[in-house]
Amino acid sequence: MQIKYWIIGLVALLSVSSCGKENAAKKDDVKAVPVLTIKEKDTLVSNQFVADIQAKKNIEIHSRMSGIMQHVYAHEGQFVKRGQLLFKISDAELQIDLLKANATLKQAQADVRIAEVEVSQLQSLFNKNFVAKNELDMMKAKLSAAQARRSYADAERKAVLQKVSFTNITAPFDGVIDVIPFKDGSLVENGSLLTTLSYLDQIYAYFSIPENLYFELQKNDKLNNSNKIELVLPNGAKYDFNGVLKTAEGEIDQATGSIRYKVEFPNADRLIKHGTSGKLVISDFQPKSIIIPQKATFSIQDKVYVFVVDAANKVKMKNITIANTLRDSYMVESGLKTGDRIVLEGTQALRDGQTIRVKK
Incomplete structure (x- = not known):
C-alpha cells in the first residue's frame, strides 16, 4: 500500500515538473525586442543638390577689327571698372583714312556752300525776270546733288570714326x-x-530637380524664400552667406526631365570664381514632426509598414505614409501619432499578432 502511494506521488511530481518546463519554454519563445515610443519634435529637413556656379555676368570680349595689338592695358585676374581701356589695336591706317574722309567732307561742304550762293543769285535774277525758270531749277538740282555728296562724305567719315x-x-x-x-x-x-570678363560681386548657383519633385514641392510650397539655403564649397567648407532663391526656368528640359533653379549669393570679396563647383544645402523647418529610424520599417509591394505594439505587447502591422526621407530616418506624414509604440528593430523575425517582450 505504501508502494502505491509512493508511485502516485512520484507521478504527480513529474507532472508538475513537466508543466514548469513547458511554461518556461513558452516564456523563452516570446521575443524581446526594443520598442520606440513616438514623440513629435521640431525638425530641420535638409536636401542637397549639385550646383553649377556662374558669375552674374560673364561675357567674352572679341575684337571687331583686325590689326596689330598696340598695347594691352589690363592683366589677367585684374579687377577693372566699366569704361576702362583694356586693349588698343593699332589704328595708323585708319587715321590716314580719317584724314581723307575729313578732306572729302570739307570739299563736299564747300560745294554745297557754292551751290547755295548760286541758287540765291539765280533766284534774285529770276524774280526780276532776267533768267528763265529752267536755269533756276537746274541750279537747285545741282544744290541737291551737292548736299547728297556732303551727306555721303559725312557718313563715310563716321564709318571711319567707328572703326577707329x-x-x-x-x-x-x-x-x-x-x-x-x-x-x-x-x-x-x-x-x-x-x-573674358566676369562680374563677381554676385554669383548664381544653378541646380536642377526632377519634374516629379518639382510638382511635389510646388504642391506643398516647400521650395520658397523661407528656406535656408547654404553653399558648400569644393573643400567641404560652408560659404559664409546664405543664398536667395530666384525664379526657375520656364520649361522642363525634355532631355533630362528636370527644371532648373538658381540661387543668388553675395560675393563682395570675389572669393568664388565663375565655373566653381559646389553643393547647395536647402533646409526647411518642420515643426512637430514624427521622425522614425528607417530600420524600424519594412516594405511590402511598395508600401511601408511598421509593427505597432499595443497595451498587451502584441504587434500589429500598420501602413504609414512617408513625407520625407532623411539620411537614416523617415519623416512620417500619416499612420502614426504621439504615444504610439513601434518595434525599433528586428521586424524581419516578427509576424502580425505575435506577442513580444519589451527589451529594456
Whole structure:
C-alpha cells in the first residue's frame, strides 16, 4: 500500500515538473525586442543638390577689327571698372583714312556752300525776270546733288570714326579679367577672342530637380524664400552667406526631365570664381514632426509598414505614409501619432499578432 502511494506521488511530481518546463519554454519563445515610443519634435529637413556656379555676368570680349595689338592695358585676374581701356589695336591706317574722309567732307561742304550762293543769285535774277525758270531749277538740282555728296562724305567719315573706336576696347561693366591670349605686337583677326570678363560681386548657383519633385514641392510650397539655403564649397567648407532663391526656368528640359533653379549669393570679396563647383544645402523647418529610424520599417509591394505594439505587447502591422526621407530616418506624414509604440528593430523575425517582450 505504501508502494502505491509512493508511485502516485512520484507521478504527480513529474507532472508538475513537466508543466514548469513547458511554461518556461513558452516564456523563452516570446521575443524581446526594443520598442520606440513616438514623440513629435521640431525638425530641420535638409536636401542637397549639385550646383553649377556662374558669375552674374560673364561675357567674352572679341575684337571687331583686325590689326596689330598696340598695347594691352589690363592683366589677367585684374579687377577693372566699366569704361576702362583694356586693349588698343593699332589704328595708323585708319587715321590716314580719317584724314581723307575729313578732306572729302570739307570739299563736299564747300560745294554745297557754292551751290547755295548760286541758287540765291539765280533766284534774285529770276524774280526780276532776267533768267528763265529752267536755269533756276537746274541750279537747285545741282544744290541737291551737292548736299547728297556732303551727306555721303559725312557718313563715310563716321564709318571711319567707328572703326577707329573699335580699336579701343573698353570694359562694358565692372569685373575681373580672365586669360589674355594676345600680347603687344600680336596680329589680331576680326572676331578674335581677347579675354573674358566676369562680374563677381554676385554669383548664381544653378541646380536642377526632377519634374516629379518639382510638382511635389510646388504642391506643398516647400521650395520658397523661407528656406535656408547654404553653399558648400569644393573643400567641404560652408560659404559664409546664405543664398536667395530666384525664379526657375520656364520649361522642363525634355532631355533630362528636370527644371532648373538658381540661387543668388553675395560675393563682395570675389572669393568664388565663375565655373566653381559646389553643393547647395536647402533646409526647411518642420515643426512637430514624427521622425522614425528607417530600420524600424519594412516594405511590402511598395508600401511601408511598421509593427505597432499595443497595451498587451502584441504587434500589429500598420501602413504609414512617408513625407520625407532623411539620411537614416523617415519623416512620417500619416499612420502614426504621439504615444504610439513601434518595434525599433528586428521586424524581419516578427509576424502580425505575435506577442513580444519589451527589451529594456
